Amino acid sequence: MDNPVKATPLEMAAIDVDGLTVAELGLVNKINLRGDFDSQACNAALTELLGMDCRLEANTYVSNSASTLFWLGPNERMLYTDGDPQSVAERWRAAPGTAAVDVSDYSTVLRLSGAKTRDVIASGSPFDVHPQHFGVGQCTQTRFGNASVLLSNHADTPVFQMQVRWSFARYAFDYIKRVADYV
Amino acid sequence: MFIINCPYCGDRDQTEFSCHGEAHIPRPTETKKMTDEEWGEYVFFRTNPKGYHRERWLHDHGCRRWFNALRHTVTDEFVASYKIEDPRPPIPDNGGQS
Amino acid sequence: MTQTHRLLEGGLVDRSKPLTFTFDGMTYTGYQGDTLASALLANGVRLLGRSFKYHRPRGLIAAGSEEPNALMQLETGPYTEPNTRATCVELYDGLVAKSQNRWPSLGFDVGAANSLVARFLPAGFYYKTFMWPASMWMTYEKYIRKAAGLGVSPTENDPDVYHGTYAHCDVLVIGAGPAGLAAATAAASGGARVMVLDENNTPGGALLGTSNNAASLEFIKRSEQALEQHENVQLLTRTTATGYYDYNYITALEKVTDHMGPGNGGKSPRQRFWKIRAKQVVVAAGSIERPLVFADNDRPGVMLANAVGTYINRYGVLPGNDVVVFTNNDSAYQVALDAAENGGVVTVVDTRPSVSSSLKTQLEQKNIKLFQGHAITSVQGAKGVESVRVMKLSADGDSVQGQAWEIDCSVVASSGGWTPSCHMVSQSGGKLKYIESIAAFVPDESRLKKTSPNISAGSCNGSFDTATCIQQGARAGLDAATRCGFDGAAASGDSFQVNEIPLGTISPLWLVPTTHPVGEGRSKHFHDFQNDVTAADIQLAAREGFVSVEHLKRYTTTGMATDQGKTSNLNALAIMANIQGVSIPEVGTTTFRPPYTPLTLGAVGGQESRELFIQERQTPMHEWHVDNGAEFEDVGDWKRSWYYPQAGEDMHSAVQRETLAVRESVGMLDASTLGKIDIQGKDAVKLIEMVYTNNWQKLAIGSCRYGLMLNEHGMIFDDGVTTRLAENHYHMTTTTGGAARVMGWLEEWLQTEWPEWEVYCTSVTEQWAVMAINGPKARELLQDITDIDVSKDAFPFMTMREGKVAGVPARVYRISFTGELAYEVNVPARYGKHLIEALAAAGKKYDLCPYGTEAMHVLRAEKGFIIVGQDTDGTVTPQDMDMDWIVSKTKEEYLGNRSQARIDTQRAARPQLIGLLTEDPTVVLPEGAHIVSEVSDAPPMPTIGHVTSSYMSPNVGRSIALALLQDGINRKGDVVTLRLMNGEVHKATVSDTVFVDAEGVRVRG
């Protein structure tokens, strides 16, 4: 019991077919941050916490070497951090009118790349991922099949990330795998 | 299948949303002083207009925000969607023909 | 067999690639590029089916998707598909087709006797004959269906795979004929995202059936190349727009590998279902020729004129050597010329008293005889046209007179004008307008639905010459792109010209008279071939008062079934208008419904079939359950371990063993599926006080409390345990199935009613993997693997402790759903598998037994713990559940509070939860069984309650049940009667709901 086995929902399963590569990102520390992000105080606290300008337009994300901050809603952000989630959460909670929850294991993150990426996502999502509509730096919560997902665009090549709840991860992965043959 | 404008996220497919009926029905205060009829009016009775209708929608596969929308129940035209705290946009005066 | 009707040259078929196929067991040869229809025609096969009602012999009428007759049973075994139109099936090697609607064979058809007694089968005969008694319809229907032969469904699983996808574009162009290609080219020129759909295997539309193939093909190629230059353009062939819904949402079916034959598509899906969202739509769907409605116009060999032209020009097939062209407009003259050019002996019968001299000259040059102001009054030949009789029309067109001419022929090419394909615009909510000059409806651009903007162009907009189609298309494409914010190149369109004879002046003759009044005698004037509806049926409908267009459709069935009235609709309306003496627009049109052409269910489902049909949710310990032989139960979308059968065990014995083990030693259950919500903020307790019925102000940090949630009707809708983690921080649990509902409920109130409260709710359901350890040895087991002091005093019932379990960080809640000493161990999901393995290893010496949801149900029922949704059904209050103890009498307000005092919730004799002990302890009552106040032999019997939960309890040593019984709480000790569906009657004693450890000693042990 000294070395407890850590698992991810897909146990790092991968897809590597013509035009599509899918990898599970493993254990990503994730914190759900809440607060009045329109307020000066809130933004200042967040800037100090993450060391970057954290003012976000709706459905965009921002990142530096240690953190990625996604817009989820007017008073909600998702933070991926290299830091210890408990202590980052506690520091955030110190700011007034805020909340933070460690949700590292609530979901997993799939990285999709390759020429078929957009067609694979379009097979399950009514959200338009055409580069003119969803560029690098944008993120969105939407539907993939019957799973709620957080999609983000990380490179034009293209590289997308899809965050999906633990219990839906197998479903989403199988979905991607099946349509990879069809597009 | 509608396109619905989330006041936070913009135009999205209807399947990202769910509709929760008539908007602008505040919960009464001092409920214990209400008669059964008054309470029943709040709990059970809703308008069902042929025409413009203010409804509550939830962007549940999106930003998880509740908002209000003004929709025409015959043409399904969404005239406006607005945040809970926003003032009600006016009802168009064309009788809903589109 | 030789291809007797194949021309030596011409057409777009590849004569170097012969393909073999069978039809009704006979083997034939066709070419690459043929449809099943053109290949059959090339082989001289004219009789392709029998009609729906009268079983009359039928052949091809059309060359496209409007074909009403030639419905085929395609392929065999799991690949078989009924009701495919031969005109839409691309020929491939080895194709197997059978005719439908014939029994026992096509040539000899028992059902054909129907036509001898035709007067007994008028319109509405289904309704009239089988109206009474209603119960007999089921009996009649079987025989009607067999005789009618609508094809057979496959009985094996579909081996094909299907793909569905969403797509988005600025401009969607429906149809890749001249107008569509021009529209797409213009729209793309400014950079708009363009999608073009066409049901054919190649773009070109009507041009593919015209005589100057080479020039047409060049134009098509030119247009394709122009489109290829733009990376934002997608041209989809073999793709039919099937439905047009609100906000420009268009569905389309792409036949990806159908043309390769079954099993030959490799990994590709057989079909793809497109769900397209377009900012603007250009409808360039073309038009459909109308048949003339004359006596016995359904004989095999009577075809649409343009179909004859298409078979000649596109497929190199002359449907017959002796052709009579019967028309009321100019366009069919081109077909006459084409047939003569290819060796046909052609006669033209024109209903109009005079035609232009230039047409006459062209006919004379080809030795084509012309009858002006004449009409076909009869068609001879039972299984195929042998000759027609032609007589002079009266000036008003209502009768014929004079000498009858008999003309030998094998083909009648008839044209009653052209009907623009307004299906898509009508489906979009747009309205149509009637244009006298073309005797047809076109979209009314001033009455489109605002939410579905579109522009019609080309012949679907009533413009029938190619040059105008191209100009209109280019204009429409540019306008559509402009509306999307793109600048386009000037839209002049291609200057391509085609040899064609435009429609000219149409002289509508909606019902062609014969020597006796329509409806008398043996001959029939069909306007709807697929549904076997005649002009006489419309007359009957009118006589009986079914004059509204919607009534007419339903009474006569005209316009129904797979062709949706493509060839019949306008003729039916016009005949009704004539009968009533009103104009066609006054009769009105029916609204077109999707799908435009039939869809397979497989395509609609797409990839979301089989294991992707429902999203299956799994816990972090799922694999362990599988490895340990669990059977699974669906709870919501979750797969939960139901029970773990050991060798030789059935479900009953496994559940009994698991249930006993929990009360005798210790058991473990995967409880990860319970909903979990993290609640933070200074107003958190205000929210919790509002959504639960009991008091929460004084809950100590680290303590847990059970709560019941009511809706505003005062009815129970969820329950669970909530724990105070810190000053303003709570952890709420919900039922498995209610997790999303409760989360939505909290957010709804917070966002819409109490936005000023500082409370944040976050779902953490999957953050935590949860194992519930239950049983007298639970403490010993847990102590072995945790650094938390789990002694009775240090860790009392209904508290929470944090520490390490199995070496990983954990929150342990001392709560119980079994009435036993119990702990729920929560660890981050990544450690879920580790936790269950550690527990299994440490539990060996305590006889730890994994148990599933079925044993959990028995255990909780032994304690009288309710399951929301099983013992409640949305109509029960806390008082009905005998849970008044959890309803605060001191709180100022909570949701559902006022409803507790409603007259209805206060009334006497409400159903209330009680226990039931059957007279015979071995009888396990079925859940749902009714408690009745009187027993009689058959229902109805007065019901006073029903069983909600029922099990064999090994711990009680007999069956137990929970039930809702009117005034039940006051009836404990009474004996009640239950009458089961199978007629059995059982007596049971009303008891308390707690069957084990009523004092609650064990749980606090």
Ligand SMILES: [Zn+2]
């Ligand atoms: Zn939103």
